[in-house]
Amino acid sequence: MPQLIELGRLTSQAQPSTLRVPEMEKGVGCDFSSYLLVPDTSLDERIGAAVQKLGSDLVILGHHYQRDEVIRFARFRGDSLKLAQQAAECDAKYIVFCGVHFMAESADVLRRLGQVVILPDLNAGCSMADMAEIGQVETCWAELEAVGGLDVVPVTYMNSTAAIKAFTGLHGGSVVTSSNAARVLQWAFTEGQRVLFLPDEHLGRNTAYSMGIPLDEMIVWDPEQELGGNTELSIRRAKMILWKGYCSVHQRFLPEHVDRVRAEHPGMRVIVHPECRFEVVQKADDTGSTEGILKKITAAPPGSSWAVGTEVHLVNRLAKTLTDRTVISLDPHVCVCTTMFRITPQHLLWTLDNLLEGTVVNRISVPENERRWARVALDRMLQLG
Numbered sequence: 497m498p499q500l501i502e503l504g505r506l507t508s509q510a511q512p513s514t515l516r517v518p519e520m521e522k523g524v525g526c527d528f529s530s531y532l533l534v535p536d537t538s539l540d541e542r543i544g545a546a547v548q549k550l551g552s553d554l555v556i557l558g559h560h561y562q563r564d565e566v567i568r569f570a571r572f573r574g575d576s577l578k579l580a581q582q583a584a585e586c587d588a589k590y591i592v593f594c595g596v597h598f599m600a601e602s603a604d605v606l607r608r609l610g611q612v613v614i615l616p617d618l619n620a621g622c623s624m625a626d627m628a629e630i631g632q633v634e635t636c637w638a639e640l641e642a643v644g645g646l647d648v649v650p651v652t653y654m655n656s657t658a659a660i661k662a663f664t665g666l667h668g669g670s671v672v673t674s675s676n677a678a679r680v681l682q683w684a685f686t687e688g689q690r691v692l693f694l695p696d697e698h699l700g701r702n703t704a705y706s707m708g709i710p711l712d713e714m715i716v717w718d719p720e721q722e723l724g725g726n727t728e729l730s731i732r733r734a735k736m737i738l739w740k741g742y743c744s745v746h747q748r749f750l751p752e753h754v755d756r757v758r759a760e761h762p763g764m765r766v767i768v769h770p771e772c773r774f775e776v777v778q779k780a781d782d783t784g785s786t787e788g789i790l791k792k793i794t795a796a797p798p799g800s801s802w803a804v805g806t807e808v809h810l811v812n813r814l815a816k817t818l819t820d821r822t823v824i825s826l827d828p829h830v831c832v833c834t835t836m837f838r839i840t841p842q843h844l845l846w847t848l849d850n851l852l853e854g855t856v857v858n859r860i861s862v863p864e865n866e867r868r869w870a871r872v873a874l875d876r877m878l879q880l881g
C-alpha cells in the first residue's frame with residue numbers, strides 16, 4: 497500500500513503537477529468493422545465459446561448500466577469500485593471492463609502486476625468525468641491558492657478520470673463513491689476548512705446538505721469563468737466548492753416527474769440516485785447509489801411499488817427480475833447512458849477473438865505517476881471504510 501503523504505494543501509507549498517492524460521493502446525488485431533456483419537443469432541454462441549476457451553485467464557466485468565446482451569457474459573456485475581476490486585482479487589490476466597473509460601482506468605489503478613485492462617470500445621466515455629479536465633482543475637487550484645488561507649481539501653467522485661483522482665491524491669484528498677460520500681466528507685472537514693468537490697455538483701450538494709451544511713455555504717465553480725464565477729468573499733464564506741459537472745443521465749430527472757408519479761401512482765415509493773438534482777432528491781422518498789437502489793428494492797416486500805430515478809437498463813432489469821413488485825422508471829421517456837450503450841456484443845466478441853489470437857486491443861494503461869497518486873486517493877477512501 498502506498499505511503500500516505502500529505503502534500504500540496506493550500507496552506508502549504510503546492511506540488512508541481514506532472515500528471516499526463518492516460519495512454520490508450522489500440523491493438524492491431526483483426527479489424528472490428530467485419531464484426532458489424534456478424535449475425536446477431538451467432539453472437540451469443542461465439543462469445544460463449546471464446547469465454548470458455550480463455551477460461552480463468554479472462555474476467556469480464558459488467559456495470560449495472562450495461563445492456564442485457566453484454567452483461568449476461570459478465571463474471572461480476574456491480575458498480576465501478578466493486579468491479580475493479582473483484583478483478584484485482586481474481587486470478588485472471590485479462591480484465592475486460594464492460595463499462596466506461598474512467599471505470600477501466602480505476603481497474604488499471606487497482607489491478608495486480610501482470611493484469612491487463614481492456615475497454616471493448618474506446619469511445620465509451622462518461623460525460624460527467626469529461627467535465628473536469630486536469631488543466632481546468634489545476635487552474636482552479638491555483639486561483640484558490642491565490643485567494644490565500646483557504647485550507648481546501650480536494651475530494652473527487654469515483655466517476656472522474658485517473659488524472660483527477662491523482663490530483664486529489666497528490667493534494668491530500670480522497671475519492672468518494674455515492675455510498676460513502678458523507679463519511680469521506682466528514683473526514684475531509686477534519687482535514688481542512690472547505691472542500692473542493694469534483695466533478696458532480698449534485699452529489700456534492702445532496703451529500704453536504706444531508707450532513708447539515710446549508711445551501712448558502714455552497715458555491716458552484718464554473719471552470720469557464722474567472723474564480724469559477726465567484727467573488728473572493730463568497731469563496732471565503734463557502735464550505736463546499738462544487739465543480740460545475742453533472743451526469744447527463746441523472747440530470748434528466750425533474751421534480752415534475754416525482755409529482756406525476758405521486759398523482760398517477762398513489763403509494764408508489766420514489767427512489768433516486770444522488771447524482772440527481774437537489775430538487776428531485778428533496779422530493780423523493782429515498783436516495784441510493786446504484787447498489788443501494790438494487791439492495792433496497794430487492795429487500796422490499798412483494799407487492800411494493802417503486803419509481804426509480806437511475807439508468808434505465810438497471811430499472812428494466814429490476815422490473816424483469818422482481819416480478820412480484822412494480823418497478824418503473826421515474827421518467828417515462830428512456831433515460832439511457834448512451835456511452836455505456838456503446839459496448840455491444842460485437843465489441844465484446846472482437847475483443848475476445850483478438851485475445852484468442854494473442855493480441856490485446858483497446859488496452860487502458862494509466863501512466864505510472866498518475867497511477868501511484870490515484871491509488872493514494874483511492875486508498876485514503878478505502879481506509880475510511
Ligand code: SF4
Binds near residue numbers: 621625743745746834
Ligand atoms: S450514467 Fe452518467 S455518470 Fe454514469 S457513466 Fe453514464 S454519463 Fe457517466
